[in-house]
Amino acid sequence: MKQDDTNSRKDNDPGSEDHLTTNQGVRINNTDDSLKVGSRGPTLMEDFHFREKMTHFDHERIPERIVHARGSAAHGVFRVYDDSMKKYTKARFLTDPSIETPVFTRFSTVVGFRGSADTVRDVRGFATKFYTVEGNYDLVGNNMPVFFIQDGIKFPDLVHAIKPEPHNEMPQASAAHDTFWDFISLMPETIHTIMWVLSDRALPRSYSMMEGFGVHTFKLINSSGEAHFVKFHWKPLAGVYSVTWDETQKIAGADPDFNRRDLWESIEMGNYPEYEFGVQIINESEEFDFAFDLLDATKLWPEELVPVKKIGKMVLNRNPDNFFAETEQVAFHPGNLVPGIDVTNDPLLQARLFSYLDTQLIRLGGPNFTEIPINRPHVDVSNNQRDGHMRQTVNKGRVSYSPNSLGDGKPMTTPKSEGGYVHYNEKVEGAKIRERSISFKDHFSQATMFYNSQTPTDKKHILEAFEFELGKVEAMAIRERMVELIANVDIDLAKEVAKRINVEYTSIGIIEKAGDADKNIKDPLAPDKKKKSVDVSPALSQENHRANSLKGRKIAVLLAEGFNDNEYKTFKKHMDTLGVKTVVISKMLGELKGNGADKVSVDKSFVTTSSVLYDGLYVPGGAAHIQALSKQGDAIHMINETYKHCKVIGLISEAVNLLGVADLSGIKESNTDGVNINMGVISLVDSKDITDFNTSFENALRRYRHWDREDYIEHVPA
Secondary structure, three states, X not given: OOOOOOOOHHHOOOOHHHOOEOOOOOEXXXXXXXXXXXXXXXXXXXXXXXXXXXXXXXXXXXXXXXXXXXXXXXXXXXXXXXXXXXXXXXXXXXXXXXXXEEEEEEEEEOOOOOOOXXXXXXXXXXXXXXXXXXXXXXXXXXXXXXXXXXXXXXXXXXXXXHOOEOOOOEOOOOOOOHHHHHHHHOOHHHHHHHHHHOOHHHOEOOHHHOOEEOXXXXXXXXXXXXXXXXXXXXXXXXXXXXXXHHHHHHHXXXXXXXXXXXXXXXXXXXXXXXXXXXXXXXXXXXXXXXXXXXXXXXXXXXXXXXXXXXXXXXXXXXXXXXXHHHHHOOOOOOOOOOOOEEOOOOHHHHHXXXXXXXXXXXXOOOOOHHHOHHHOOOOOOOOOOOOOOOOOOOOOOOOOOOOOOOOOOOOOOOOHHHOOOOOOOOOOOXXXXXXXXXXXXXXXXXXXXXXXXXXXXXXXXXXXXXXXXXXXXXXXXXXXXXXXXXXXXXXXXXXXXHHHOOOOOOOOOOOOOOOHHHHXXXXXXXXXXXXXXXXXXXXXXXXXXXXXXXXXXXXXXXXXXXXXXXXXXXXXXXXXXXXXXXXXXXXXXXXXXXXXXXXXXXXXXXXXXXXXXXXXXXXXXXXXXXXXXXXXXXXXXXXXHHXXXXXXXXXXXXXXXXXXXXXXXXXXXXXXXXXXXXXXXXXXOOHHXXXXXXXXXXXXXXXXXXXXXXXXXXXXXX
16 A cells, blocks of 8 residues: 655655555565465464455445445245254254254345446355354355455455456446456466356356355364364256346346346245255365365365265245345354354465454444344344444343353353354464465366366357457456466467457467466466366256256247237246246237237336346237237347347247248248247247147247357347
8 A cells, every 4th residue: 555645654765665565564575375374274363464454355345345245135944854964063953854944045246336237247145144043154155166266365356356446446347357357367276266257157047046155165063073074055946047148238238136136026926946955075084185175265076076965955935024124234254153063274264254254343333233133143142242333232230241150150151062162173283374285276177177067158158258358458468368377277268269359379378478477377286186086077067957947937928919819828828837927028018909808918018128038938829910010120129139049939820920020040930730949949830739839838948048049140130
C-alpha cells in the first residue's frame, strides 16, 4: 500500500514504494505462503502478516459480502439413510436415520455484486447450514470440487484480481479482463480450477441441476477416537445440466434472476430440489498412497479411485419468508463443527477458519450475529459471553465467568463421553516456516485429467471460453503466458487458443523466456506414477450425470388463434405427467381460442420472454394458427434460436411447415405419416400418431441438448 502523506518512508527512500510492506511499513519477504508448523502443518495465529492481510480484506465490503454477494436460498430437511456411518463418525445427524435435521442452503455466484446476473461464468457457492441436535454444522462448498489457490493467504490477491478493476470499476461479474488473467498466468496452481471455470460447469441450468462439493479434506472422528479423511459431495437427483454461453448472455438481459427464479418457483410448485449427500473416505494409513496431496485444495479425489458413498438426502421444501432476514443475513463458517467432524491442515481451509468469522463481525454488526434467527442454533445456547452490539439475549444473574462458585459452577463443560467437542489428537511438529510442501507442486496432471475426461463437445466449449476470455485481454504478454500455461495441460488446445487470440505459438509446452515468474511453470513437478492416480475420470463429465427425471424443465408452446385443441391438450397432459411445465407464448397476453370450444390463457408475450428461458419448444397444428405464426418474426426467431441452442423442437401437422419458413438448414420435412426425428427436431405430418410423437419428444428432451446440430448452427438465420 503506497502512502501519500509527507511523513511516509518514501521521502527518505525513493525506492520504498517498490517493496511490499505491512500496514505498519514492515517489508515482507513472502506473501504467498502462510506461517505453518512445517510445510504441511497448521497455520499459526502469530502470522501477523496473514492476519492483517486477511482482516483488511474481510472488511472491504459493508454490508455486502465481498464474495458470494449474489445469492438465493431455501429451507429444507436432511436425513441419513442408515447408521452405517457410525464406524467413521460420532456425529448424530450422520449416524441416526430417525433424526430429521433442518437445513438452510444458500446458492450464489462468487465474483459479482448483489445486482449482477445469475448466469455469469463463475464458480457457484453451495453452502448448507445443518441445525443439528448437537449444534450448528456448516458445510461451505462450491459447485466445483477444487479451488484456484492452495494457501488462503493468496485469497485477497485472487479476489482483487478478478473483481472489477479498481480504476474504473469494470467489468462487473466477469473474469474476462487483464488483471485476472495477469494473476492466473503467474500462478500455475490455478490452472486446474480454470479448466473447470471455462467448462460448462460454470454455467448451470439450475441450482437443482448442479453438483456440490465441500472442496476441502476434513476428518471424520468415530466414538473410539479414530480418524478418517473425508470429502463431502452433493449429488442432484435432477442430474447435472448447463446452459450454453450464448444463452447466458441473453438470459442476463431477459431474466437476470433466472436461477433464483427457478429455485423459488420450483419450490412453490412443489417440485422440491433434492440432493443425495455423499462421502469419499480414505484411511489415515493411506494418506500418502496417492499421486496427489490430500490436503491440496486444487486437487480432487477421482471417484474411480475413491468411490462416493451416498449416505443421505436433502430436500429443499420451503422458500424464505424474508430475503434480507434470512438469505442475506445467514452467516456460514467452516469452523462451525459438531462432534465427529474436524478440520485438517489444508492451508486454504486454515485461512478460512479465521476469515469467515472475522468477516461476519463487520458484515453483521458485531459478535452477536449468531442471535439472528436464521443463524440461531435449534438447541440451547449457554455460555459466559455477554454484551456487544445488538445483543438480544437478556442474561440473568451475577455470574459471567468460569470457574465460579456463586453460580454452582454453571454453565459447566461437557465430558467427551457425554458429547463434549474434543479436537482430534493429532501430533504436529516442525519448524515455523513460510513454505509449501513439495507435494503441492504438481499443478498440471489433474487439469489434464479433467480436460481428457470431457466429451468432444465439452472440449469445444472450453476452447471457445478461452477464446472469449483471453480475447478480452489487452496485454499481449499476459496472453502469451496463458498459452504457455495451457500447453502444460494440452498442447493441441494451447495451439488452437494461440491461433484464435493472435499469439505466435513457437514452443510446445516449454517456456523459453527467463525470469523468476516463469520458473515454477518451466519445471512443473510430475506426479509419482507409482502412486494411485488416473489419467481419465468419467465422473468429471456432465454427460455421465444425467437423470431420468424431467421435473423442473420448461417448454415454450407457441400459439395463435385457431390452434389444434386436441394436439395441444394431449401434449400438455403428457408433459404434466412428467413434471414438465408448459408455458403458452403468443403475440399478446389474454386468451386464445383453438379449433374447439375451449380457450387457453397466454402466459407470456414474445416481448416479455425469450427462447433462452426454456428447455425446448412445441407448436401444435391448426391452419389459421400456423398461418398467423409464419408471419410473426418473433415466433420464427424463437424457433431459430431454440435450434441454434441445440434444444428439442416439436412440430405437429401444419406446424411442420414452419421449418421452411425458418429456413433451418439440415432439417428435412417429414414426407411420411410417421414421426420424423432429425437432430432433436420432432415432426409429425398426421396427428394420428400423436402418442408416438409425444414419446419421441420426451426422449429428445431427456437428451437435453442435441450437440450434433452445432455443425449446422452457422447456417441458421440471425
